[in-house]
Amino acid sequence: xxxxxxxxxxxxxxxxxxxxxxxxxxxxxxxxxxxxxxxxxxxxxxxxxxxxxxxxxxxxxxxxxxxxxxxxxxxxxxxxxxxxxxxxxxxxxxxxxxxxxxxxxxxxxxxxxxxxxxxxxxxxxxxxxxxxxxxxxxxxxxxxxxxxxxx
Numbered sequence: 001x002x003x004x005x006x007x008x009x010x011x012x013x014x015x016x017x018x019x020x021x022x023x024x025x026x027x028x029x030x031x032x033x034x035x036x037x038x039x040x041x042x043x044x045x046x047x048x049x050x051x052x053x054x055x056x057x058x059x060x061x062x063x064x065x066x067x068x069x070x071x072x073x074x075x076x077x078x079x080x081x082x083x084x085x086x087x088x089x090x091x092x093x094x095x096x097x098x099x100x101x102x103x104x105x106x107x108x109x110x111x112x113x114x115x116x117x118x119x120x121x122x123x124x125x126x127x128x129x130x131x132x133x134x135x136x137x138x139x140x141x142x143x144x145x146x147x148x149x150x151x
Contacts, residue, residue, distance in 0.1 A: 020096030024086045032083035039079060078102070097136050101129055 001009075026035040050056075060068075078099075085095045107126060110116040118126070 016100075017096075020092050023083060024092035024095075027083055027087040032080070032087035035087075036080045036083045039083070040076070091139075094136055094139070098133055101133050104129060 023035065023039075026038070082095065082099050085099070086092060104126060107116075107118070107122075111118070
């Protein structure tokens with residue numbers, strides 16, 4: 001992988017890692033819907049900055065346009081449901097870890113739609129990711145002491 005790509009991967013990892021905590025903190029204080037709206041406002045500001053400072057080639061095919069719109073819509077709905085998961089009492093350490101397994105459906109779709117193939121090492125990695133998801137989702141339930149009936 002080129003060094004520039006690896007740099008951006010690590011920056012994304014760091015930013016998304018921190019955002020999981022900020023999302024949990026916000027949904028502890030306001031509704032997931034309001035938190036998502038503020039999240040969206042930040043995205044609009046970043047988009048506006050890109051429009052102002054980055055030259056864009058606006059002439060794209062209809063297919064490319066709708067693929068981009070679909071990707072943005074799915075990303076937005078995924079973000080909204082992640083806020084709902086956090087607001088519903090999910091622990092940030094578990095919710096964000098499980099959500100971060102989003103490459104698993106991507107791999108499945110890539111195999112079916114793009115006819116990509118997995119190596120043995122990649123298949124083992126997927127199996128380990130699924131095992132990690134199962135282990136992460138296990139929470140110790142508190143057992144209440146048995147109550148003795150009044151006599």
